[in-house]
Amino acid sequence: MSAPSDTPQAPKVTEREARQVAEAAREQDWRKPSFAKELFLGRFRLDLIHPHPVPPADDVRRGEAFLARLRAFCETRIDGALIEREARIPDEVVNGLKELGALGMKIETRYGGLGLTQVYYNKALALVGSASPSLGALLSAHQSIGVPQPLKMFGTQEQKDAFLPRLARTDISAFLLTEPDVGSDPARLATSAVPDGDDYVLDGVKLWTTNGVVADLLVVMARVPRSEGHQGGITAFVVEADSPGITVEHRNAFMGLRGIENGVTRFHGVRVPSGNRIGPEGAGLKIALTTLNTGRLSLPAMCVGVGKWSLKIAREWSAVREQWGRAVARHEAVGAKISFIAATTFALEAVVDLSSQMADENRNDIRIEAALAKLYGSEMGWLISDELVQIRGGRGFETADSLAARGERAVPAEQMLRDMRINRIFEGSTEIMHLLIAREAVDAHLKVAGDIIDPDKPFADKARAGANAAGFYARWLPKLVSGPGQLPGAYAQFRIPGHPDLSAHLRYVERSARRLARSTFYAMSRWQGRMETKQGFLGRIVDIGAELFAMSAACVRAEHLRVDDDHGREAYQLADVFCRQSRIRVEELFRRLWSNTDDIDRRVVDGVLSGTYTWLEEGVIDPSGDGPWIADATPGPATGDDVHRPIR
Numbered sequence: 001m002s003a004p005s006d007t008p009q010a011p012k013v014t015e016r017e018a019r020q021v022a023e024a025a026r027e028q029d030w031r032k033p034s035f036a037k038e039l040f041l042g043r044f045r046l047d048l049i050h051p052h053p054v055p056p057a058d059d060v061r062r063g064e065a066f067l068a069r070l071r072a073f074c075e076t077r078i079d080g081a082l083i084e085r086e087a088r089i090p091d092e093v094v095n096g097l098k099e100l101g102a103l104g105m106k107i108e109t110r111y112g113g114l115g116l117t118q119v120y121y122n123k124a125l126a127l128v129g130s131a132s133p134s135l136g137a138l139l140s141a142h143q144s145i146g147v148p149q150p151l152k153m154f155g156t157q158e159q160k161d162a163f164l165p166r167l168a169r170t171d172i173s174a175f176l177l178t179e180p181d182v183g184s185d186p187a188r189l190a191t192s193a194v195p196d197g198d199d200y201v202l203d204g205v206k207l208w209t210t211n212g213v214v215a216d217l218l219v220v221m222a223r224v225p226r227s228e229g230h231q232g233g234i235t236a237f238v239v240e241a242d243s244p245g246i247t248v249e250h251r252n253a254f255m256g257l258r259g260i261e262n263g264v265t266r267f268h269g270v271r272v273p274s275g276n277r278i279g280p281e282g283a284g285l286k287i288a289l290t291t292l293n294t295g296r297l298s299l300p301a302m303c304v305g306v307g308k309w310s311l312k313i314a315r316e317w318s319a320v321r322e323q324w325g326r327a328v329a330r331h332e333a334v335g336a337k338i339s340f341i342a343a344t345t346f347a348l349e350a351v352v353d354l355s356s357q358m359a360d361e362n363r364n365d366i367r368i369e370a371a372l373a374k375l376y377g378s379e380m381g382w383l384i385s386d387e388l389v390q391i392r393g394g395r396g397f398e399t400a401d402s403l404a405a406r407g408e409r410a411v412p413a414e415q416m417l418r419d420m421r422i423n424r425i426f427e428g429s430t431e432i433m434h435l436l437i438a439r440e441a442v443d444a445h446l447k448v449a450g451d452i453i454d455p456d457k458p459f460a461d462k463a464r465a466g467a468n469a470a471g472f473y474a475r476w477l478p479k480l481v482s483g484p485g486q487l488p489g490a491y492a493q494f495r496i497p498g499h500p501d502l503s504a505h506l507r508y509v510e511r512s513a514r515r516l517a518r519s520t521f522y523a524m525s526r527w528q529g530r531m532e533t534k535q536g537f538l539g540r541i542v543d544i545g546a547e548l549f550a551m552s553a554a555c556v557r558a559e560h561l562r563v564d565d566d567h568g569r570e571a572y573q574l575a576d577v578f579c580r581q582s583r584i585r586v587e588e589l590f591r592r593l594w595s596n597t598d599d600i601d602r603r604v605v606d607g608v609l610s611g612t613y614t615w616l617e618e619g620v621i622d623p624s625g626d627g628p629w630i631a632d633a634t635p636g637p638a639t640g641d642d643v644h645r646p647i648r
Contacts (some may be wrong), residue, residue, distance in 0.1 A: 035049050039548055040516065053360075073096060094172075095647065104169060116346065133306075133416070137210060142211060151167075171216035173218065179633060186234060191267065195229075214240045216241050247266045248643045256418030257419050292370075292427065297359065297426070306420060314391050347551075347553065351553045370547065382423065398459055443477050449524070480514045498569070505575075538592050
């Protein structure tokens with residue numbers, strides 16, 4: 001069958017069809033225990049995370065040795081200010097990282113990689129990201145979501161042998177899913193891969209291709225049409241970036257991460273051998289989501305790095321800057337911000353290290369933990385950066401170059417704020433993460449009662465589901481009434497003489513987990529099939545779970561450090577302060593589950609969209625330029641120059 005001369009645009013799909021595509025891409029089964037899943041069900045399984053898992057000694061030795069080499073490279077070869085100023089990472093820096101083996105941190109040694117654990121890979125990203133967030137993004141996009149990870153998990157041996165040695169040392173990879181009119185709704189994916197003999201022919205346009213401007217290898221998601229002998233569906237391919245018909249049409253520029261090589265890539269009649277298909281046809285989205293289960297940990301790891309740097313700057317600056325006769329750190333309003341930065345950085349590192357070590361051990365299913373780490377890390381990392389700018393005052397708003405030009409220390413606080421902002425959008429926006437995590441959090445309920453609220457299910461299916469649900473809830477609901485959180489002596493191993501009492505916080509987590517599960521059940525009983533439209537409620541449910549997970553991780557990490565005689569007393573203090581701050585946020589979120597403005601907000605939105613409030617927009621000038629809201633992505637040949645520039 002030959003490739004057609006023209007390719008259809010993004011398919012029109014209903015809301016229900018879009019949900020069905022997303023649901024089909026989910027991992028349906030839970031073969032391993034999950035701390036976070038149990039937490040949302042009201043079961044506080046401390047045994048799944050405590051004692052804190054530890055890496056093998058050999059992994060530590062190799063990881064620390066690489067970090068030492070990487071630190072020396074960052075201190076002597078990376079000029080973050082230059083990258084920010086010129087909006088480009090010098091080729092010699094990228095080549096230096098290649099020589100160091102940084103492209104292959106997560107690739108096994110038999111393919112020429114370093115074979116680092118997830119824990120040390122994350123530490124490396126935090127280190128590089130502190131020197132230049134753009135470089136952290138390059139390495140993360142290459143290894144966390146680029147070609148190496150899906151090949152490691154789903155590739156054939158032939159594909160691993162062919163591509164992984166290149167990716168470990170010389171070749172940069174990129175992940176291409178998003179399109180000009182397709183973001184987190186992949187059901188409308190328009191890029192096509194039409195079978196033609198032993199090849200597929202790709203046509204379409206991809207947007208926001210991080211690393212795409214300099215990439216040598218691409219992992220591309222494209223839709224294979226169903227035909228005789230072809231199952232069809234969204235499918236993943238490894239594509240050589242210099243293949244005929246591929247054009248990088250534009251290098252995008254952003255408010256932050258100015259050095260990233262992010263572009264628009266067009267495919268026109270690009271032939272890809274069937275041997276480059278990853279997994280079967282139709283498995284592309286499942287491959288992408290499974291890859292992200294651990295890939296998402298790289299982003300919060302870099303948020304940890306930002307927290308550490310922000311704490312250092314806040315400490316040094318607030319000790320020397322005086323206001324009204326004393327250092328600003330001694331004023332309560334500023335001191336509260338410093339305490340927040342210190343405590344939250346400790347908790348973020350606890351979440352990332354715990355999740356990463358669990359990923360390395362592969363004993364637990366961490367899909368929810370990784371998603372919570374991404375969600376919580378990006379939100380808290382942004383708040384930390386914003387608080388640092390506030391602590392620095394006018395100097396926080398001033399650029400590092402301007403500070404240096406007038407003789408002061410070049411602290412890039414405003415740059416860090418700009419660089420951090422994308423993390424709430426990258427790899428699933430906060431709003432999308434809320435929905436993804438919420439779906440996993442209510443999975444057990446939908447498994448037993450989903451047919452009851454599904455309008456398409458026949459009465460017989462609803463009756464069976466009703467019987468199953470009755471049995472499940474008869475066993476489950478009574479367990480939400482009481483638990484160890486109500487016993488003063490519970491979790492006594494976290495009550496250490498001379499240290500803050502962390503057992504009280506763990507009892508709070510246990511009680512709150514049961515309260516969270518009860519709230520979820522009440523909501524499902526109240527709204528049933530309309531539950532999926534209650535995004536405000538679901539977002540708060542997820543945010544409560546994220547806080548409880550962070551509190552648990554912080555306490556477990558503090559006890560781990562105490563046992564190891566590694567700043568244990570100080571760790572207990574930080575964990576205690578974080579948990580006290582977190583409990584205030586949790587109580588507010590619980591209150592807002594049932595007391596909020598969700599309904600009236602929807603009415604205001606209806607009015608805004610219908611033009612009821614256009615009078616409120618009067619009196620200003622819109623500085624926006626002309627042009628369509630969404631660029632034309634009609635398949636066809638490129639009309640402009642190719643800005644692809646592989647680094648050699």
